[in-house]
Amino acid sequence: MAAILPLISLSGLPMRALAVERAYLIHGGDRTLASAVAPSGPVTLNLDTVGLFPSEMVRFGSHAWVPCGGSDRVDVVDLAGDVDPDPPTILTGAGTNPYGIAFAGAGRAYVSLLLTNRVVPVDPITGAVGAPIAVGRSPQGVLAAAGRIFVANTGFDFATFGYDPGTVSVIDPATDAVIATLPVGLNPQALALAPNGEVHVICTGNYFSAFGRVFVIDPVTATVIDSLDIGGSPGFIAINTAGIGYLSDYFLGLLSYDASSRVPLRDSSNPILIGTGAAGVDFDQAGRTYAAVYGDDQLIVLNSDDTLLGALPVGDGPQDVVLFDAEEPVAVTLAHFTGTADGADVRLEWQTSIEFEHVGFSIERAPTTSGPWSERGWVTTGETTAGVVTSGLTAGRQYAFHDPGAFDDDRASELAYRLIAVDRSGGFEAFAPLVVIRPDGTFSGNLQLLLPSPNPLRAGRARLAFRLSAPGMVSVTIHDPAGREVAQPLARSLDVGDHAIDWDGKAGDGQELAQGVYFIKLTTPLETRTSRIVLAR
Numbered sequence: 190m191a192a193i194l195p196l197i198s199l200s201g202l203p204m205r206a207l208a209v210e211r212a213y214l215i216h217g218g219d220r221t222l223a224s225a226v227a228p229s230g231p232v233t234l235n236l237d238t239v240g241l242f243p244s245e246m247v248r249f250g251s252h253a254w255v256p257c258g259g260s261d262r263v264d265v266v267d268l269a270g271d272v273d274p275d276p277p278t279i280l281t282g283a284g285t286n287p288y289g290i291a292f293a294g295a296g297r298a299y300v301s302l303l304l305t306n307r308v309v310p311v312d313p314i315t316g317a318v319g320a321p322i323a324v325g326r327s328p329q330g331v332l333a334a335a336g337r338i339f340v341a342n343t344g345f346d347f348a349t350f351g352y353d354p355g356t357v358s359v360i361d362p363a364t365d366a367v368i369a370t371l372p373v374g375l376n377p378q379a380l381a382l383a384p385n386g387e388v389h390v391i392c393t394g395n396y397f398s399a400f401g402r403v404f405v406i407d408p409v410t411a412t413v414i415d416s417l418d419i420g421g422s423p424g425f426i427a428i429n430t431a432g433i434g435y436l437s438d439y440f441l442g443l444l445s446y447d448a449s450s451r452v453p454l455r456d457s458s459n460p461i462l463i464g465t466g467a468a469g470v471d472f473d474q475a476g477r478t479y480a481a482v483y484g485d486d487q488l489i490v491l492n493s494d495d496t497l498l499g500a501l502p503v504g505d506g507p508q509d510v511v512l513f514d515a516e517e518p519v520a521v522t523l524a525h526f527t528g529t530a531d532g533a534d535v536r537l538e539w540q541t542s543i544e545f546e547h548v549g550f551s552i553e554r555a556p557t558t559s560g561p562w563s564e565r566g567w568v569t570t571g572e573t574t575a576g577v578v579t580s581g582l583t584a585g586r587q588y589a590f591h592d593p594g595a596f597d598d599d600r601a602s603e604l605a606y607r608l609i610a611v612d613r614s615g616g617f618e619a620f621a622p623l624v625v626i627r628p629d630g631t632f633s634g635n636l637q638l639l640l641p642s643p644n645p646l647r648a649g650r651a652r653l654a655f656r657l658s659a660p661g662m663v664s665v666t667i668h669d670p671a672g673r674e675v676a677q678p679l680a681r682s683l684d685v686g687d688h689a690i691d692w693d694g695k696a697g698d699g700q701e702l703a704q705g706v707y708f709i710k711l712t713t714p715l716e717t718r719t720s721r722i723v724l725a726r
Contacts, residue, residue: 210514212471212479213268214488215239215246215255218506222266227473227512228490230501239264244329245469246509249292252276253511254313256300258286263300263311268513277316281309289379291331291338293362299338301328304347308340308358310365322365324358332380334388335408338362341377341390352376355392357404359411369411373404381426381434383448385527386540387414391426391436401436401444405451419444420457427470430620431493435478437467443480445495447706450645450723454705455495463489464500469509481507521547521610528606528625535595535625537606540587544570551609552590558605558622565592565606595625602627602638602718626720638711638718641692645723650691653678653709660684661714667692668708675702694724 210227222237241259248254251269263279279300281287286303293299298313306326310319325342332339338360344353355377359369374392376399381389388406401423405415421444423436428448436444443461445454455461466484473479476493483506490498526539537552549569553562568588595604607622641651653665665679676697679690696702704724711718 210473210512211268212473212488212510212512213246213253213266214481214503214507214510215243215253215266216504216506217243217483217508218486219504221504223504223507225488225501225503227479228475228477229499232488232501232503234504237266239266243508244288245290246511247290247292248511248513249298249313251513253513254279254290254298256287256290258288258303261285261287263287263290265313268511276313279311279313279316279318281318288329289331289341291333293333293338297362299331299333299340299360299362301331301340303327303329306342308338308360310362320365322360322367324360324367325356325370326353328358330377330379330390332382332388334382335386336362337368337408337411339380339388339390339406339408341380343376343378345376352395357388357390357406371406371411371413373413374402374416375399377404378424379426381428383428383434384430384432385449387448389426389428389434389448391423393422393424396422401438401457403434403436403446403451415451417446417451417453418456419446419453421460425467425469427472429472429476429478431476435470435480437470437480439466439468439484442467443470443478443491443495447723450706450725452645452704452706452723452725461491461495463491463497466506468507469511471510471512473512479510479512481510483507526608526620526623528623530596530625530627533594533596535592535604535606537590537592537623538588539608544586548611550588550590551611552592553607553609554592554595555605555607555622556601558624562607566590596627602720638709638720641709641720641722644721645725646694647725650693651722652689653692654687654689655711655718656687657683657685657713659713659715663688664710664712665690665692666710666712668710669702669705672708675707 212225212227214223220239221235223234225232239255240257243255243257246253246255253266255264261281265276285305287300288303289301291299298311299308301308307321308324309321324340327343327345328340330341340358342356344355355373355375357371358367361368376393377390378393379391388408390404392402394400401419401421403417407414421438421441423438425437428434432448434446434448441460442463464482464485466482468481468483470480478491480489488501488503492498521541521544528537547570552566554565555562603624603626605622605624608620638655641653663683666674667676669675678692707722709720
């Protein structure tokens, strides 16, 4: 059993120096590696070279693995520059064209082979290649999630230049057997993991009559649970910790959508313009977006609101980008973090993808995401699995934390939680907070705003219900993501009791509002409550 550590006060911990993040780029044109100090440079070119036709760059720990289809190998790039020895190049065999790679742990990875309709397990430490696993036609993207491997089979036929129906193969790493084949859209090329643990697949289409569509997979049940049309012909996908998915379309730029509500934000009719040749995307710890632009030889940096921060000239044909703190690896890379309320209790669940010299997590709670934060408990590294403290780099683990009576302690309609990862040296890293909303009918305070229904609102009107324990002036206002008031469906005096109004999803002037996330604010002279609604017309 793992040792139980006492609750800690982070104010007494020694703080690590501010991380120096760098964006590392792999170039398909001149086959070189470059880096840029985030977010504005300078840029250092020609750090290393790789094989022919690099397709992507996937970071695990302090290294990045680069499948090079034209050289039939997976090259390894040392991002930290101080790890010795480096893992060896992985040779996949003549005529295999390795394309995608995903890690199931520190000693296990899976590589898709585009030309052989196979995936091979590999040992990234020794470079050993295992027996090939038959999947669908022309596999590209690979992703590890919920203890399984997901492979995007594009269906491309190199003889006819047509497409078979797109599928996703699901592999059990314990047996290396395909346990499910899921039908998705045409030409699925890449996959990404959403903060809630779902697998998102971008299906590019055939570039002339079938267009971009995102499919959503529950990795636990291995079933397709939803899809959304995004348009264009995007071939890359990345989802940030706020749950916003970004899709790279070579000619249009970046498309985006809300991965939680599955609502397009910037589709093919309103792309984020970044130039010609949008390719790989990654994010820094401040929430900025970095996009490699192959055709313009640039690294585009966007603020968290998608406005342009900068355009850095780089090498020939940047294909992919990854962000990394080159000074010191962070203790944990978080794969997903979710929370659910059951009556007055809250249960948190999260999964890591990488842990480095990690001791454990402090769990903090606050009335809102702006604080004030108080510590609610401690979970030791590996406490829910092997029960051992990490020494060095290891694969991720699954964790859970139960906060009994959370809504009894705080008379609120929602609570914010965050995780603090602590390493062996006492350094720590705080992850983005998560908001848990009280279930309907369990509110014990003086003012209650129930969740809107239906949500998302696709047509008609949404019912906004609330409960008052004191008479007085009441207002209900609608705000956009920037906090601007766009509508006021209610402003009058009401008696004690249950009330409800209908909102048509329009602005105060009667104009249709754009699709996306909006905030509902219920205000009385004594209290305020907020909720969220998604417009998906």
